[in-house]
Amino acid sequence: MEQQVNLYQPILGAEKRLFSARTLAACLVTLITCLGTLITFEASRTARVEKSVIQLEEREASNIEMAARASAILRPTLSLAQLDARAKHLSADIASREQALDIMRKGAVSVSTGFAARLEALANQQIDGIWLSNILLSSDDGRLAMQGRTIDRNLLPVFLNGLTHEHAMNGIHFDRLSMRRALATEVPAQVVFVIGSPGLQFAAMEHVK
Numbered sequence: 001m002e003q004q005v006n007l008y009q010p011i012l013g014a015e016k017r018l019f020s021a022r023t024l025a026a027c028l029v030t031l032i033t034c035l036g037t038l039i040t041f042e043a044s045r046t047a048r049v050e051k052s053v054i055q056l057e058e059r060e061a062s063n064i065e066m067a068a069r070a071s072a073i074l075r076p077t078l079s080l081a082q083l084d085a086r087a088k089h090l091s092a093d094i095a096s097r098e099q100a101l102d103i104m105r106k107g108a109v110s111v112s113t114g115f116a117a118r119l120e121a122l123a124n125q126q127i128d129g130i131w132l133s134n135i136l137l138s139s140d141d142g143r144l145a146m147q148g149r150t151i152d153r154n155l156l157p158v159f160l161n162g163l164t165h166e167h168a169m170n171g172i173h174f175d176r177l178s179m180r181r182a183l184a185t186e187v188p189a190q191v192v193f194v195i196g197s198p199g200l201q202f203a204a205m206e207h208v209k
Contacts, residue, residue, distance in 0.1 A: 118137060121166035130149070130152075133148050145200035148193060151188055172197070173197070177193065
């Protein structure tokens with residue numbers, strides 16, 4: 001008897017395997033490593049992009065703020081008419097002050113009865129609880145008017161009596177005394193008063209209610 005044996009065919013019942021378990025594990029580890037590296041790289045690149053965007057936004061906001069400030073500085077808040085009116089007011093105020101200084105320099109008032117002497121006399125009679133807010137002086141005939149406030153109206157006679165003992169006040173007389181109750185905005189004063197002299201007028205004052 002004869003028997004043929006095919007040496008080119010696999011053994012019957014042999015298991016077919018393309019890759020071993022070790023090879024598959026190695027491939028899986030390699031794949032995970034590659035994916036982790038890729039994720040880390042993308043995260044790093046995204047973080048750098050986000051940081052660049054934040055820095056760009058901060059610079060843009062800073063530029064906008066600087067531009068707004070520059071625009072506010074360059075843009076006048078007042079109109080030309082208002083600026084012109086303010087300039088005229090300041091010029092008139094300067095002229096008035098210069099005129100007053102010129103009178104003092106030229107000696108239009110004497111040392112004994114002039115502005116300085118009468119102001120010194122008022123300062124000498126300073127009393128706690130009474131203060132002057134406005135003073136009118138006349139250089140030609142020694143007239144004087146005062147406006148002020150006090151916490152007690154009984155201090156006014158004391159103040160006026162003291163002025164009679166000042167030599168610089170000789171020849172000065174007052175023709176009126178007006179008083180009114182102080183407003184809430186004028187606290188701590190209780191009384192607002194005006195001591196008038198002929199021809200010297202302050203703004204109208206309300207009468208005591």
